[in-house]
Amino acid sequence: MLEKKTFQNERLTYRLDIVAQEAIRANDAIFLRETGCRIRELRVLRLVDDSPGTTFAEILKSTGLERSLTSRIIQSLLGADLIYRENSPEDARVFFLQTTEKGKQVRRIARDLSDRLEVILTEPLSADEMAQLNGLLLRLGRWVTSPEYKESLQDACAK
Amino acid sequence: MLEKKTFQNERLTYRLDIVAQEAIRANDAIFLRETGCRIRELRVLRLVDDSPGTTFAEILKSTGLERSLTSRIIQSLLGADLIYRENSPEDARVFFLQTTEKGKQVRRIARDLSDRLEVILTEPLSADEMAQLNGLLLRLGRWVTSPEYKESLQDACAK
DNA sequence: GGATACTAGTCTCAATATGCAACCATCTCA
DNA sequence: TGAGATGGTTGCATATTGAGACTAGTATCC
Numbered sequence: 001m002l003e004k005k006t007f008q009n010e011r012l013t014y015r016l017d018i019v020a021q022e023a024i025r026a027n028d029a030i031f032l033r034e035t036g037c038r039i040r041e042l043r044v045l046r047l048v049d050d051s052p053g054t055t056f057a058e059i060l061k062s063t064g065l066e067r068s069l070t071s072r073i074i075q076s077l078l079g080a081d082l083i084y085r086e087n088s089p090e091d092a093r094v095f096f097l098q099t100t101e102k103g104k105q106v107r108r109i110a111r112d113l114s115d116r117l118e119v120i121l122t123e124p125l126s127a128d129e130m131a132q133l134n135g136l137l138l139r140l141g142r143w144v145t146s147p148e149y150k151e152s153l154q155d156a157c158a159k
Numbered sequence: 160m161l162e163k164k165t166f167q168n169e170r171l172t173y174r175l176d177i178v179a180q181e182a183i184r185a186n187d188a189i190f191l192r193e194t195g196c197r198i199r200e201l202r203v204l205r206l207v208d209d210s211p212g213t214t215f216a217e218i219l220k221s222t223g224l225e226r227s228l229t230s231r232i233i234q235s236l237l238g239a240d241l242i243y244r245e246n247s248p249e250d251a252r253v254f255f256l257q258t259t260e261k262g263k264q265v266r267r268i269a270r271d272l273s274d275r276l277e278v279i280l281t282e283p284l285s286a287d288e289m290a291q292l293n294g295l296l297l298r299l300g301r302w303v304t305s306p307e308y309k310e311s312l313q314d315a316c317a318k
Numbered sequence: 319g320g321a322t323a324c325t326a327g328t329c330t331c332a333a334t335a336t337g338c339a340a341c342c343a344t345c346t347c348a
Numbered sequence: 349t350g351a352g353a354t355g356g357t358t359g360c361a362t363a364t365t366g367a368g369a370c371t372a373g374t375a376t377c378c
Contacts, residue, residue, distance in 0.1 A: 012289075019175055019299045124298050124301075125299070129295060143280075
C-alpha cells in the first residue's frame with residue numbers, strides 16, 4: 001500500500017494515480033462508515049437533492065455512469081430510505097426522485113465530512129497553490145473528457 | 160462515460176478522480192493493445208529492467224502492491240516471455256529476475272508510447288503549468304502516502 | 319385498432335479483479 | 349533437531365462491472 005519510492009521522475013498519470021487512488025480509497029471508506037454510503041451514492045444523492053424531481057435518465061446523463069450501475073445506485077439509495085420516488089403522471093415509465101428527510105440529513109453530514117477531508121488532503125498546500133491545482137485539474141478534466149482528447153489518442157496510436 | 164457537467168464547484172478529490180480515472184482508463188487500454196501489457200505489468204517490467212537481478216521481495220517493497228497480486232503480475236510477465244528468472248545460488252527460495260530481449264523491446268515501446276500519451280494528456284497546459292502541476296502532485300502524493308495523513312484522517316473522524 | 323418501433327428502467331449473467339489466508343519450500347538460529 | 353521466519357504460490361470467496369436480454373409503457377402510422 002505504501003509507496004516508498006520517490007516517484008521523482010515518474011509520469012504525470014502515475015502521480016495522478018497515486019494521489020487519486022490513495023485519497024479516494026481512504027475517503028470512500030470513511031464516508032461509508034460515517035454515512036453508510038459510498039462516494040458515488042452520495043454524489044447521486046446530492047444530484048437528487050439539488051434538483052428534486054429529477055429522473056433516472058437525467059442522472060444517467062449528468063453522471064455519465066452506466067445504466068445498470070446507475071440503476072443499482074438508485075436502488076440502493078431507495079433501499080436506505082434516503083430518496084423516494086413517485087410516478088410521473090404523464091409517463092408511467094418515468095419516476096421522479098426526491099430526497100427524504102433522512103436523505104437531506106445524510107447529505108449534510110456528507111458535506112461537512114467532505115469539507116473536513118478536503119482540508120486534510122490539502123494540508124501541505126497553501127491557498128494559492130490549492131487554487132492553482134484546482135484550476136489546472138479543472139482544465140485537464142475538461143480536456144480528458146472531451147471528444148477531442150479521445151480523438152487525439154486514436155490518432156497517436158493509429159500512426 | 161462523458162461528463163457533461165462543468166464540475167465547476169466540485170471537490171478536489173472529485174476532479175482528481177475524473178482526470179485520473181479518465182486518463183488512466185484510456186491509457187491502460189492503449190498500452191494493452193500496443194504492448195499486450197497493462198500499465199501495472201509494465202511498471203514491474205520497468206523495475207526489473209532497471210535493476211536486473213531484482214527479486215520478488217524487492218518488487219513487492221518498491222511497488223507496494225499485494226503479495227498475491229505481485230506474484231500474479233510476475234507470472235504474467237514470465238508467461239509472456241518478457242522476463243525470465245534464475246534461482247539464487249545462495250537461497251533456493253529466491254529467484255532473480257531479468258528482462259528478456261523481448262522484454263527490453265516492449266519496455267522501449269511502452270516508454271515511447273508513454274511519452275506520446277503524456278504529451279497528449281498535457282496538451283492544454285503550458286510547460287510552466289505542467290511543471291507546477293507535477294510539483295503539486297508530487298507533494299500531495301507524498302502527503303497522502305504518509306502515515307501522518309492517515310493519522311489526520313483518523314483524528315478527524317474520531318472526534 | 320393493431321402493428322411497429324422506441325424509450326425508461328431493471329435484472330441476470332458472465333468476466334474480471336482483488337484480498338485473504340492457507341500452503342509449501344527453504345532458511346536461520348538456538 | 350525443532351521453532352519460527354521468509355520467499356513465493358495458489359485456492360477461494362467476494363465485489364465490481366458491463367453487456368445485453370427483458371418488461372412495461374408510449375408514440376406513430378396505417
